Amino acid sequence: MTHTLLLLVVVLLASMIAGLVRVVRGPTASDRMLAAQLMGTTGVAVILLLSEATSRPALLDVALVFALLAAVTGIAFVQRYQAMETGE
């Protein structure tokens, strides 16, 4: 069971690396931000699986903070971008 979970963690990490290509290439800043959002969610999933595989419930709090910070980054990005547009 633990081995299966760890294998799935590796699969998720591989998909994260694939998403990283979009961060590097993405034509606009919005593309990069979206890819970063996807990586944030995948990171939460990886931490949840690791917490189950290593039976450390404290990692759930880490996942909770990751989920909170992902929301804050997105909103900060949009705010900053609009401020740059209007020249504030």
Place this chain on the structure above:
Amino acid sequence: MSILDITSIVLIATGCLFFIAGSVGMLRLPDVFTRLHATTKADNVGLGLLVMGLLLRSGSIFIASKLVLIWMLVLVAGATTCHLIARSAVRRGERPWSKR
């Protein structure tokens, strides 16, 4: 392996499949507005199935409710940020992709 283990593994693996679909969509789809789909699929269904699979294996109601809380937080955050990013892209005058 009990039937509970098998069910939870199947749910978690299906969730991981949705995450892979999200990454593939992020790479293959043509513009920002279509890529929004890729992210939200991974957020909603992928993490949802994964949390459901982990719920079956969580021992206490405390851990179970924390898992559900994480999923709800990601749902709300994903929906809000996707909407905001799409709106800022429209305001910057990005044209949605169309087949010419």
